[in-house]
Amino acid sequence: MIRRLLIANRGEIACRIIRTAHSLGIETVLAASDADLDSVPARLADRVVKIGPPQPAKSYLSVGAIIAAAEGARCDAIHPGYGFLSEKAALARACRDAGVIFIGATEEQLLSAGDKWRAREIATAAGLPVVPGGMIHSAEEARALIADIGMPALVKAVGGGGGRGMKLIRDAADADATIALAMAEADAAFGDARVYVERFIERGRHVEVQLLGDGTNVIHLGDRDCSIQRRYQKLIEEAPAPNLPPALQSRLREAAVAYGKALGYRGLGTVEFLVDDARGEFYFLEMNARIQVEHPVTEAITGLDLVAEQIAVAEGRRIKQDDVAFAGHAIEFRINAEDAGHDFRPSPGTVTSAVFPAGESIRVDTHIEVGASVPPFYDSLLAKIIVHGATRGAAIDRARNALADCRIEGVATNLAMHRAVLEDAAFRGGGVATNWFPHFWAVIVR
Amino acid sequence: MNLTHDDVQEIIQLLNNSSFDELKIETDRFKLTLRRAGSGGWTQETQTAPSERAAAAIAPEKSAAVTLEPGMVAVHAPLVGTFYRAPKPGAEPFVEVGSQVEEDTVVAIIETMKLMNSVPSGARGTIAEICVNNAEFVEHGRILMKLKAS
Numbered sequence: 001m002i003r004r005l006l007i008a009n010r011g012e013i014a015c016r017i018i019r020t021a022h023s024l025g026i027e028t029v030l031a032a033s034d035a036d037l038d039s040v041p042a043r044l045a046d047r048v049v050k051i052g053p054p055q056p057a058k059s060y061l062s063v064g065a066i067i068a069a070a071e072g073a074r075c076d077a078i079h080p081g082y083g084f085l086s087e088k089a090a091l092a093r094a095c096r097d098a099g100v101i102f103i104g105a106t107e108e109q110l111l112s113a114g115d116k117w118r119a120r121e122i123a124t125a126a127g128l129p130v131v132p133g134g135m136i137h138s139a140e141e142a143r144a145l146i147a148d149i150g151m152p153a154l155v156k157a158v159g160g161g162g163g164r165g166m167k168l169i170r171d172a173a174d175a176d177a178t179i180a181l182a183m184a185e186a187d188a189a190f191g192d193a194r195v196y197v198e199r200f201i202e203r204g205r206h207v208e209v210q211l212l213g214d215g216t217n218v219i220h221l222g223d224r225d226c227s228i229q230r231r232y233q234k235l236i237e238e239a240p241a242p243n244l245p246p247a248l249q250s251r252l253r254e255a256a257v258a259y260g261k262a263l264g265y266r267g268l269g270t271v272e273f274l275v276d277d278a279r280g281e282f283y284f285l286e287m288n289a290r291i292q293v294e295h296p297v298t299e300a301i302t303g304l305d306l307v308a309e310q311i312a313v314a315e316g317r318r319i320k321q322d323d324v325a326f327a328g329h330a331i332e333f334r335i336n337a338e339d340a341g342h343d344f345r346p347s348p349g350t351v352t353s354a355v356f357p358a359g360e361s362i363r364v365d366t367h368i369e370v371g372a373s374v375p376p377f378y379d380s381l382l383a384k385i386i387v388h389g390a391t392r393g394a395a396i397d398r399a400r401n402a403l404a405d406c407r408i409e410g411v412a413t414n415l416a417m418h419r420a421v422l423e424d425a426a427f428r429g430g431g432v433a434t435n436w437f438p439h440f441w442a443v444i445v446r
Numbered sequence: 447m448n449l450t451h452d453d454v455q456e457i458i459q460l461l462n463n464s465s466f467d468e469l470k471i472e473t474d475r476f477k478l479t480l481r482r483a484g485s486g487g488w489t490q491e492t493q494t495a496p497s498e499r500a501a502a503a504i505a506p507e508k509s510a511a512v513t514l515e516p517g518m519v520a521v522h523a524p525l526v527g528t529f530y531r532a533p534k535p536g537a538e539p540f541v542e543v544g545s546q547v548e549e550d551t552v553v554a555i556i557e558t559m560k561l562m563n564s565v566p567s568g569a570r571g572t573i574a575e576i577c578v579n580n581a582e583f584v585e586h587g588r589i590l591m592k593l594k595a596s
Contacts, residue, residue: 019450043494044448054583055528188534337559346559348526358480358490359458363451369492376527376583380559401485 002026002077002101002311006070007045008091009081010060012367012381013291014041017079020307029073031066033059035375040367049073054377060084067094077101077314079307083379086290087114103314105267105289106215112263113289117158117196123284126262128255131274131283133198139176145197146175152200155182159190161286163232168200203433204274206234207241207282209256210298212306213265214313219321220253221298221306227434228421230344235414235437236421237294238331239301241275242392242430248280259287268295268310277431293334293384296365300330300388329392331399335366336380339412348376352410357402361388374411382408392430396422420444449476449492458488514592519569521591523584527558531580539580545573547593554590571595 004027007017018028018041030045035054042048049069052059059065061084070078078100080086089110095102105113112118120130132149135158136142146153146169155178157165167182169175179195187193206229210221225241226234241249256271270292272285295306302324313319338344351372356364366383368374374382387402389395400422406415421427424440457480461469467482477493514520523529531539531554541553547567554565571593578590 019448022448023450038496040494043497045497048497185534188536346525346527346561346563348559355489355491357483358454358488360455362487364490369494371493376525376558378559401483401487404485405483405487405489 002315004029004073004075004077005103005311006031006049006066006073006075006078006100007041007081008060008066008069008078009084009086010036010039010041010367010378012365012384013081013293014039015044015367016365017081017307018044020305020311021079023305024308024311026311029069029075031060031069033377035373035377038373040369040372047073054375056084056377063088063090063094066091067098067100070095070100071098075100077103077311079103079310080290082290082293087288089114101314103267103310105265105269109263109265110289113269113287114161115158116156116161116286117194119287120196120284122262123259126255126258128259128284129282131198131201131285133196135194135196136179139179142175142179142197143172146172149197149199152202154198154200155179155195156198157182157186157190157192158194158196159186159192161288163229165189166232169197201274201276201283203278203435204276205241205431205433206272206285207244207252207275208270208272208288209253210292210295210306211256211260211265211269211271212309212313212319213260213263213267213269214317214319215264215266217319218257218260218265219319219324220257221302221304221324222326223249223252224294224297225431226294227432228427228437229434230437230441234294235334236331236418237297238329238392238395239297240326240329242329244275244277244431245280248275248277248282252282255282255284259284263287267313268306293381294332296363296384296386297330297332300361300363300386301326301328303327328388328390329395330386330388331392331395332384332386333399333403333418334381334414335383335385335406335408335418336414337374337382337411338380338414340414340417341412344414345412346376346380347412348374348380349411350374351382351408353407354409355405355407356383357385357405359402361398362386362402363388368408382411382413396428417441417444448494449478454478454480454490461488514589517594518574518592519571519595520589521553521565521568521593523556523586523588523590524565525556525558525563526586527556527563527584529578529580529582529584529590530555530557530562531576541573541576541591543573543576547571547573556584565590567593569593569595 028045029047051065085091092107155167224239226237228236270288275282363386387398471478479491552564575592
């Protein structure tokens with residue numbers, strides 16, 4: 001039984017974890033940097049432990065600081081949230097050494113998921129389709145591989161993921177220079193210069209399947225479509241993926257479960273796929289071994305509390321697919337402190353007004369209220385507005401009203417962008433590809 | 447106790463059947479204002495009370511005033527963030543004192559909210575002084591460098 005939980009994160013996800021922990025009667029301790037000592041999660045938590053200066057490398061990314069906080073506050077478990085240390089095997093290992101429960105996958109599973117090439121090999125072995133490609137160690141190897149798989153090609157860092165560490169090659173003449181640059185950047189960013197090349201699929205949807213494993217059994221909690229992205233960062237997510245042929249949807253879910261079972265997966269995880277629905281084909285992209293930003297859309301259609309499920313499997317509870325049922329359609333809008341009117345320039349500052357929608361089937365996950373500070377050290381997520389409806393159309397109607405009622409002042413936001421997306425015929429039709437948003441936005445700006 | 451999403455839903459259920467357009471609740475832990483919105487729905491504004499145990503927020507450091515000599519042009523921080531002199535750790539700095547720059551020469555980057563923003567010189571000339579240490583945090587508008595215009 002977990003009695004006291006250290007939350008090694010900040011922002012809206014820290015508030016989210018605190019809410020469930022309190023409902024389960026678990027005491028909460030927030031690990032906070034100097035920039036977050038008076039944040040909303042710091043006010044909500046039972047206790048706050050200072051872990052270091054605002055710079056993430058010295059606070060939220062420091063395994064030593066997090067373990068020291070957990071031991072100092074006598075916590076029996078750590079919830080890492082998403083980002084920061086959530087997928088770092090080093091934290092899982094340090095937890096094991098310190099005798100603290102890590103709410104997440106095992107050390108070995110985190111290592112397999114974090115090495116994108118190894119994750120791909122596990123997918124192949126489990127019978128999942130992957131995009132044609134291969135590891136490259138030299139310029140000659142790269143040339144031969146690109147000649148074989150065809151152009152355009154995408155160079156990916158083995159240590160990357162989540163849209164980071166990718167470079168596109170459109171012209172074979174640029175291949176040598178692009179690969180050399182990708183290797184240098186991967187080395188600097190991830191401490192691992194290894195890269196691999198895959199054929200770039202121009203028109204695809206980003207569909208992912210939510211998994212939950214107890215270390216023995218693995219079940220799925222349905223799918224999500226996250227195709228509305230800008231520079232590989234998700235903006236709007238929905239569950240279930242709209243207009244997906246039922247047969248394709250079943251194959252995706254089965255493939256994801258097969259992947260989780262191949263790992264003997266424990267905890268909450270997501271298998272990401274690139275889906276070419278015109279051809280009825282899909283490819284494994286990567287596995288995310290953590291709770292995701294967009295988990296509330298899955299909660300809305302399943303009625304489950306995924307943080308509670310994470311805690312339950314960490315405590316050793318068993319799970320069954322028959323316990324999961326789906327109802328309706330949910331959409332999440334990420335409200336970021338980015339000025340949509342100025343090329344999404346980041347906009348840190350102090351919030352002077354924060355009015356959020358409320359009411360039936362509207363959920364707002366946020367750490368923002370009047371006077372809240374939005375520090376420049378962290379990501380720009382201010383709030384997630386999640387709407388649920390019996391149908392996708394009903395969810396969209398609810399979202400239009402909810403977003404019309406939302407007002408944030410003091411920092412610039414992307415609210416106007418979301419309102420524009422909701423009026424667009426292609427979005428309303430459902431099932432746009434990942435290349436849709438940049439074109440849509442270029443037209444709006446003009 | 448803290449306010450939960452379910453609590454707000456329950457209050458709105460009660461308000462829906464009432465003639466009130468606004469409700470304010472104030473407790474030791476939070477303040478909540480619910481208002482009827484133009485769309486027919488409701489809006490919420492919350493204010494969580496500071497925890498007694500949470501330390502006070504750290505006041506931002508005041509940067510020393512920098513004066514400009516005649517003929518010198520300042521390169522200001524275009525936004526708040528962390529100042530870097532090189533494109534990545536270990537790489538050569540963009541410029542050194544004495545470097546010749548054009549208006550669009552990138553002289554530094556400022557990392558804000560995990561995004562790298564390049565800082566152009568803004569004027570043609572020679573870098574005369576670099577006023578901020580690498581990896582130092584800077585406020586919006588802080589003078590990063592001075593250059594002798596040409």
